[in-house]
Amino acid sequence: MTSPSDDELLAAIARLDRPPADLDERVLFAIELDHIDAEVARLAGPAYAGSGARAAERTRTITFEASRRTVMITVVDRADDLVRIDGWLAPGAPLEVELRLPAASRTVVADGAGRFVFDEVPHGLAQLLVHASDGRVVTPSLVL
């Protein structure tokens, strides 16, 4: 066995642990936004928004935290291969919530307690935007 050169070792290291195949796509979708001034909400707790790893779970709860607002969503699989998103904003306020999807955007207004619902949403990439008078909040993209 001959001794591997530096270049050979580095090439072998580069082969280990490649990024997920959809990472570029997820990033590009997330940054396609028009509102790049929005505050980025961080995922709190374990990431369940994955691309398939947790696909067996029928319901996933995901929480995003921004400085002045928390967005929690529960993604429920429907029998017809679509999903429903039940969401809450804390503190509760009747704000506009936008669901960005690759094909189009949908917008709803949360009720006074901060609850909102998007129903019949297709699986795939999605991103949430909350429009508030004190600034917008955007989440990273998630895979529904």
Added chain:
Amino acid sequence: MSADVHLGDLLERARDGDRESLRELVHELNPVLWRVARGQGLSAEDAADVVQTTWLELLRRLHEIRSPRAVTAWLITATRRESWHRQQRGRRDRPDSDGVLEAAVDPGPPPEQRLLTDERDEVLWRHFARLSDRCRELLSIVAEVHRPDYAAIASSLGMPHGSIGPTRGRCLAKLREMLLADSSWGGAS
């Protein structure tokens, strides 16, 4: 053209609204940022999330970046910071006794086993994981960046510029030594 000049040009064009340059920038730098996040001990899912968050932050601050050529360093630094915060949040949410000590020596999560189809890749991973944090982080980055800009890497890792080359050499020598001492590495050739 060196990598940093090329990436700096892409950033300037992205700043002027050129989406294609932004796509290329993402494509070029995503593997590095992924490795940086993984090197901080994040799971694949958390690392993917941190990489996205980092890009969203870059977009927000696109006009604040004074030196476009420093975009690689900016992104690596931001990814490390996001990874650290992500880990703090993860630790907070986990039941305790999960071992801070254990985390301190955790070489980071292994790649999915099924991806290591080559037996020698498995041997390499095992030894790579035993290198120091600094070695793993530095080698991961230089393995991904072609024509690396050592000044940028040095500043983002908080290392003196002149020490990158020697450290890289020392880390590779250490890895080589471990591999050559392992009969399963030589035997599989």
